[in-house]
Amino acid sequence: MRQRGLTLIELLLALVVSTIVIMAAGNAYVTGVGYGAKMNAGRDAAARQTIFETRLSELFSHAYIDVDAANTATYFLSGDAVMGSPAAGSNSSTDEGSLVFTVLGRRLPSTLVSSTDEDFETINEKFGPRAGVTEIQIGTTPVGTDPSGQPGLYLREQTPSDSDASQGGEESKLSADIETISFEYFDGTDWQTTWDTNSMGTRRLPSSVRVTYKFRDETEEHIAVFSVPASDVTPDNPVVQEAAT
Known part of the structure; x- marks a missing residue:
């Protein structure tokens, strides 16, 4: 019985099938790599957003104000109201996306415990007393000069706070990726x-702060709402617009 060999048509068919299988495998690999890269980029973007919003939430959760109008060292001021704060100088810096408020009860920076390069006097000068009210400013315009020359969102902290809500303390970059922000x-x-709060008859904190911001490498804005636990404002007890006496 004679052994049968492969015909030319069978060889060509096998070659075509092999080519299709190889191309499909290659496409699947490329697709898998691309999907993995997109997943990593999406995960990084989500982590960046979460970290930023967690920082803001921590700050707003400790917002504090003394209802006594005589205490000018506690306040909640936005935008141009910073310029009108007591003792604000002509060189003060603010912008529409700027917010200054006082906080109480924040956790101490870990650098106070772990730092071995600075003595007590230096740490006390940098961070202020280990208790009391802290003045917080958030904005895209630095109060001082940014050595990096790169834009971003700045955080200024001063402990204890004082009646000048426009300057003082230590300034750092809260996020180098923020392009725009509004409150x-x-x-x-x-x-x-x-x-x-300086112009209110009864000084009160807002019940919530809605933040709209955009990262520099993204086209869409993000919106986040943060509650202010120390506020007594509710729909049943809203703020009544009245001038301070």
Whole structure:
């Protein structure tokens, strides 16, 4: 019985099938690599957003104000209200995306415990007393000079706070990736674009702060709402607009 060999057509068919299988495997590999890269990029973007919003949440959760108008060292001021704060100088820096408020009860920076390069006097000068009210400023315009020359979102901290809400303390970059940011404040009835406790008859904190921001390498804006636990503002007890006496 004669052994049968492969015909030319069978060889060509086998070659075509092998080519299709190889190409499919290559496409699957490329697709898998591309999907993995997109997953990593998406995970990094989500982590960046989470870290940033966690920082903001921590700050707003400790917002504090003395209802006594005579205490000018506690406040919650936005935008141009910073310029009108007591003792604010002509060289003060602010912008529409700027917010200054006082906080109480924050955890101490870990550098206070782990630092071995600075003595007590230096740490005390840098971070202030280990208790008391801290003045916080958030904005895209630095109060001082940024040595890096790169834009971003800046955080200024001063402990203890004082009546000049426009300067003082230590300034650092909260995020180098933020391009724009704006704040809105819920007064129990509606969202307001400004807040000025210095001009209120009864000094009160907003019940929530809505933050709209955009990262420099993204096209879409992010919106996050942060509650202010120390606020007594509710829909049943809204802020009544009245001038300070």
